[in-house]
Amino acid sequence: MAAIGIDGLGKRYGALAAVDGVGLSVREGEFLTLLGPSGCGKTTTLRCLAGLEKPDAGEITIGGDVVTSVPEQIFVPPERRDIGMVFQSYALWPQMNVFQNVAYPLRRRRVKRPEVQRRVDQTLELVGLAALADRPVTRLSGGQQQRVALARALVSRPRVVLYDEPLSNLDAKLRAAMRVGIRDFQRELGTTAVYVTHDQVEAMSLSDRIVLMKDGRVQQVGTPRDIYERPRTWFVADFVGYENFFDADIVERAGDRAVARLDGGGIALRCFGGPAAGRGRVRLCVRSTALSVVPADAGTADRPGDRTNTVSGRVRDSMYLGGQIEHHIEVAGTVLRVRGADPDPSGRAVSPGDAVELRIPAESIVVLDADDEAPEPATRGKQDNLDRVGSP
Amino acid sequence: MTARTLPRGTARAGRIVRLRRRFLPADTLVVLLLVLVVGFLFIYPFLMLVFGAFRTAAPGLPGDFSADGITGAYKDSKVWGTLRNSALYSGAVQVLCLTMGAFFAWVVTRTTTPLRRLVTPIMVLVFATPTIFFTIGWGMLGRDPAGLINAGYRQVPLLPGDSIVNVESWYGIIGVTALKLTAIVYFLFLGSFMGLNRSLEEASRVAGAGRLSTVLRVELPVLAPAITGIAILGFTAGLSLLDIPLLLGLPAGIHVFPTEILSHVTAVTPSDYAGASALSMLLVAIVIGLVLVQRRLLGQRSFVTVTGKSDDRARWDIGRWKYACTAVIVLYGLLAVLLPVGQLVVGSLQPFFGVYGNLTMANYTAVLDDPETMSALVTTLIVSGVAGLAGTAIAVVVTYAGKNSRSRLRSVPVMGVWILMALPGITVGLAILWAYLAVPGLRELYSTIWILVIALAVHAVPITSRATEGSIAQIGTELEEAARICGTSATRTLVVITGRLILPSFLVGWFVAAVLSAGNLDVPILLASPDNQTLPVKAYSLYQSGDAGQAGAAFCVMMASFIVVLAVGWTASLLLRRLGRGHS
Ligand SMILES: Nc1ncnc2c1ncn2[C@@H]1O[C@H](COP(=O)(O)OP(=O)(O)OP(=O)(O)O)[C@@H](O)[C@H]1O
Ligand SMILES: [Mg+2]
Numbered sequence: 024m025a026a027i028g029i030d031g032l033g034k035r036y037g038a039l040a041a042v043d044g045v046g047l048s049v050r051e052g053e054f055l056t057l058l059g060p061s062g063c064g065k066t067t068t069l070r071c072l073a074g075l076e077k078p079d080a081g082e083i084t085i086g087g088d089v090v091t092s093v094p095e096q097i098f099v100p101p102e103r104r105d106i107g108m109v110f111q112s113y114a115l116w117p118q119m120n121v122f123q124n125v126a127y128p129l130r131r132r133r134v135k136r137p138e139v140q141r142r143v144d145q146t147l148e149l150v151g152l153a154a155l156a157d158r159p160v161t162r163l164s165g166g167q168q169q170r171v172a173l174a175r176a177l178v179s180r181p182r183v184v185l186y187d188e189p190l191s192n193l194d195a196k197l198r199a200a201m202r203v204g205i206r207d208f209q210r211e212l213g214t215t216a217v218y219v220t221h222d223q224v225e226a227m228s229l230s231d232r233i234v235l236m237k238d239g240r241v242q243q244v245g246t247p248r249d250i251y252e253r254p255r256t257w258f259v260a261d262f263v264g265y266e267n268f269f270d271a272d273i274v275e276r277a278g279d280r281a282v283a284r285l286d287g288g289g290i291a292l293r294c295f296g297g298p299a300a301g302r303g304r305v306r307l308c309v310r311s312t313a314l315s316v317v318p319a320d321a322g323t324a325d326r327p328g329d330r331t332n333t334v335s336g337r338v339r340d341s342m343y344l345g346g347q348i349e350h351h352i353e354v355a356g357t358v359l360r361v362r363g364a365d366p367d368p369s370g371r372a373v374s375p376g377d378a379v380e381l382r383i384p385a386e387s388i389v390v391l392d393a394d395d396e397a398p399e400p401a402t403r404g405k406q407d408n409l410d411r412v413g414s415p
Numbered sequence: 416m417t418a419r420t421l422p423r424g425t426a427r428a429g430r431i432v433r434l435r436r437r438f439l440p441a442d443t444l445v446v447l448l449l450v451l452v453v454g455f456l457f458i459y460p461f462l463m464l465v466f467g468a469f470r471t472a473a474p475g476l477p478g479d480f481s482a483d484g485i486t487g488a489y490k491d492s493k494v495w496g497t498l499r500n501s502a503l504y505s506g507a508v509q510v511l512c513l514t515m516g517a518f519f520a521w522v523v524t525r526t527t528t529p530l531r532r533l534v535t536p537i538m539v540l541v542f543a544t545p546t547i548f549f550t551i552g553w554g555m556l557g558r559d560p561a562g563l564i565n566a567g568y569r570q571v572p573l574l575p576g577d578s579i580v581n582v583e584s585w586y587g588i589i590g591v592t593a594l595k596l597t598a599i600v601y602f603l604f605l606g607s608f609m610g611l612n613r614s615l616e617e618a619s620r621v622a623g624a625g626r627l628s629t630v631l632r633v634e635l636p637v638l639a640p641a642i643t644g645i646a647i648l649g650f651t652a653g654l655s656l657l658d659i660p661l662l663l664g665l666p667a668g669i670h671v672f673p674t675e676i677l678s679h680v681t682a683v684t685p686s687d688y689a690g691a692s693a694l695s696m697l698l699v700a701i702v703i704g705l706v707l708v709q710r711r712l713l714g715q716r717s718f719v720t721v722t723g724k725s726d727d728r729a730r731w732d733i734g735r736w737k738y739a740c741t742a743v744i745v746l747y748g749l750l751a752v753l754l755p756v757g758q759l760v761v762g763s764l765q766p767f768f769g770v771y772g773n774l775t776m777a778n779y780t781a782v783l784d785d786p787e788t789m790s791a792l793v794t795t796l797i798v799s800g801v802a803g804l805a806g807t808a809i810a811v812v813v814t815y816a817g818k819n820s821r822s823r824l825r826s827v828p829v830m831g832v833w834i835l836m837a838l839p840g841i842t843v844g845l846a847i848l849w850a851y852l853a854v855p856g857l858r859e860l861y862s863t864i865w866i867l868v869i870a871l872a873v874h875a876v877p878i879t880s881r882a883t884e885g886s887i888a889q890i891g892t893e894l895e896e897a898a899r900i901c902g903t904s905a906t907r908t909l910v911v912i913t914g915r916l917i918l919p920s921f922l923v924g925w926f927v928a929a930v931l932s933a934g935n936l937d938v939p940i941l942l943a944s945p946d947n948q949t950l951p952v953k954a955y956s957l958y959q960s961g962d963a964g965q966a967g968a969a970f971c972v973m974m975a976s977f978i979v980v981l982a983v984g985w986t987a988s989l990l991l992r993r994l995g996r997g998h999s
């Protein structure tokens with residue numbers, strides 16, 4: 024167990040900055056995940072931590088020892104960093120059987136034979152492979168191979184365990200099972216872990232904290248809940264699945280509360296201002312599941328006079344998603360996506376062409392800085408499609 | 416199934432049924448034909464070699480059956496010494512070749528050594544230089560005090576003696592052979608090294624092993640089956656090699672199996688063909704045995720690893736060692752290309768070997784004016800081109816039929832070709848002699864170029880199947896089925912789709928086979944008569960009679976004509992492609 028400090032880490036490949044000034048600290052025993060789209064520098068950061076890559080700038084400390092320092096020209100090779108690593112391709116040595124693979128890190132650390140036997144048995148027990156100790160690793164299923172790789176990374180009780188997308192080669196069911204497995208081993212051993220993935224669910228379910236990266240830089244660091252509910256940039260919001268974005272101006276502000284006026288329609292929404300909400304340009308975002316839709320002529324019984332944050336629109340299209348339904352609703356020139364249970368618990372249904380009222384709860388609105396860089400076109404594709412739907 | 420759901424009697428259903436019916440018997444017929452061709456070209460000469468060991472007379476002459484040839488050959492206690500020599504020679508060569516081949520493959524695939532991009536071109540040159548000329552070059556370099564190396568040595572003051580190398584020695588033949596065979600071993604290693612999953616190495620480093628420990632405990636064991644396989648292949652190649660022991664070993668009294676087989680025929684009168692065949696049988700048995708062992712070894716453990724995304728990260732920065740590696744590359748280029756080729760060129764310009772003043776074109780005039788040499792050049796070009804083409808065609812058809820035919824006999828030709836895979840050239844020559852001279856009708860082929868074409872094509876098939884089998888294996892039956900479903904006929908599919916896909920590797924196979932055939936000495940040495948001499952045979956006799964300079968000139972002329980042929984072919988293909996594009 025050891026804390027990790029990364030400071031000003033940089034790595035270039037030719038003109039491309041794969042990692043660009045990353046600074047992080049990982050607490051002892053913490054499970055930290057690097058999350059981000061493909062090519063954002065997660066693997067490179069991890070490999071710098073492992074000592075498999077020499078960075079061009081910055082410093083890394085593990086457990087207080089400087090393992091890499093570009094200014095001081097220190098570079099501790101991977102074999103002397105006391106770490107464990109799970110590779111995406113498993114990287115099991117094919118000429119050895121399960122036992123030999125797992126015993127290797129202990130042997131290299133000159134552990135005595137009986138002790139090796141004991142600890143390998145114990146670790147194989149932990150990952151549920153005790154029965155397969157003598158199998159050649161080439162004759163294991165993908166999930167079993169992954170567990171051998173895990174056992175090998177954990178067996179020497181390294182100070183830090185690094186994971187590079189360990190589950191990406193497994194099918195969905197096995198992935199879910201292994202996710203639980205990893206969380207359990209990790210809890211049991213309490214080792215500091217840095218985990219790389221581009222899978223949001225994996226990151227959310229495993230991590231104590233998540234680091235969201237883009238283009239080699241850290242975008243946001245926070246608990247899974249923070250990241251999910253309080254994204255701080257357009258990119259992060261888009262990445263964690265916010266679907267609806269509006270440009271707006273903050274027109275009123277009282278403490279935490281604020282009122283934002285949307286561009287175009289003159290609609291005003293109450294919201295809780297985040298750090299971005301001074302007075303002036305902002306971008307609001309809201310999840311499709313936070314919105315609720317009611318038919319415009321549904322009467323006033325269940326809306327006792329309160330029309331706060333309620334806007335009128337027209338259903339353009341509806342899509343059944345199995346247990347859920349998604350409506351595309353045009354409000355003042357923009358198309359919003361709204362998702363709800365189907366059948367609706369209140370028994371009301373709307374269909375394309377209907378005029379509806381849309382409620383946007385103030386606490387579900389996230390206020391972002393309007394000057395944020397736009398997310399990558401690839402991740403913004405769905406948004407563009409919707410806009411096209413909106414402009415006939 | 417589908418046919419039944421179609422309305423009966425429609426043209427479409429009828430067509431499908433007819434195609435099927437016609438396709439199957441034709442398929443069997445083709446395979447049967449192949450069995451016959453392969454049997455005649457490969458199996459029959461081999462059987463005749465065995466038959467020959469029991470004859471008392473030369474091929475084609477009346478004689479009796481007796482076991483005298485065999486007992487004579489093996490009674491001679493010299494034969495066991497020869498066997499030991501061969502094993503020693505080939506074994507020592509392997510140690511050097513494996514080390515150098517693996518080293519260069521590692522440098523090229525894994526390090527940041529500055530000149531690493533030069534290695535593959537150098538290896539191609541070494542591979543393509545005919546062994547006979549490579550040997551003559553080295554013979555001139557290091558045979559006597561007149562060669563470039565010794566002459567250069569004498570220029571340096573204060574050094575003792577007046578020569579530093581003598582290639583006509585054990586060290587000489589082992590060293591020269593190792594330089595030549597390293598190229599093949601390198602290419603064999605290159606694939607294994609490129610296929611090595613880099614993360615295996617990284618996992619070991621992270622697990623606490625240093626670099627050296629990782630090489631010893633992870634990389635070498637993972638490569639072990641490949642290394643063993645390559646070692647065995649290289650060992651059989653060393654056992655079969657004739658040129659270098661013949662030119663450089665015999666003068667030093669070093670006899671190995673191929674030279675011994677040759678001298679049974681050429682060094683005694685009357686020629687002892689039965690003895691030569693008896694010795695050949697042992698050599699063939701050893702080679703086939705080794706190839707079988709190699710198959711076994713490779714088949715047993717497959718170390719194909721599960722790889723995710725390719726993890727080809729940065730190469731090792733080996734620090735100051737990269738200068739040492741660069742030096743080794745330069746040294747190898749010097750020893751394996753520049754020196755022998757340079758010596759051939761310089762030698763060809765010297766009026767007398769070892770005279771460095773007033774260079775002349777006299778050797779070239781001699782070569783170009785000599786009708787024998789010129790006809791040898793023409794013979795070589797034609798024979799190597801045709802033999803390369805035929806050898807590649809056989810390999811492609813056999814492999815393709817083995818993979819795609821539905822006939823039960825389909826693997827018979829494959830086995831037939833495969834079993835005689837690594838036959839030493841000298842035994843191929845001998846076997847062909849027995850097979851063709853003994854039969855009226857076939858006998859007339861002797862002393863024409865066609866017997867050389869046949870022998871060299873047979874000898875080339877192992878190489879050409881290597882060169883083409885990859886691309887044939889990659890052609891999925893799906894691709895062909897897709898074409899069939901789109902309404903293309905079977906024949907058209909074969910020509911348009913399959914032919915197109917195989918064509919590039921077919922051309923490569925043809926080219927490689929032609930280059931190797933053109934430089935081959937051990938196959939034609941027994942088959943050539945004054946009317947169908949090839950340039951390697953001619954060069955050998957020039958060298959033996961002391962006209963090394965003319966041999967050098969012959970080499971330069973041959974290389975020049977190769978370049979001309981290649982250039983013409985290349986231009987033609989460019990033009991064709993232009994025309995094709997213009998039409999479409
Ligand atoms: N060896 C290399 N040579 C050149 N560029 C590289 C190399 N390795 C990585 N890169 C580049 O650096 C950037 C970051 O790569 P990295 O592997 O860290 O991304 P990643 O976040 O792990 O992506 P993924 O989710 O696809 O694995 C990418 O743009 C990549 O193309
Ligand atoms: Mg990655």
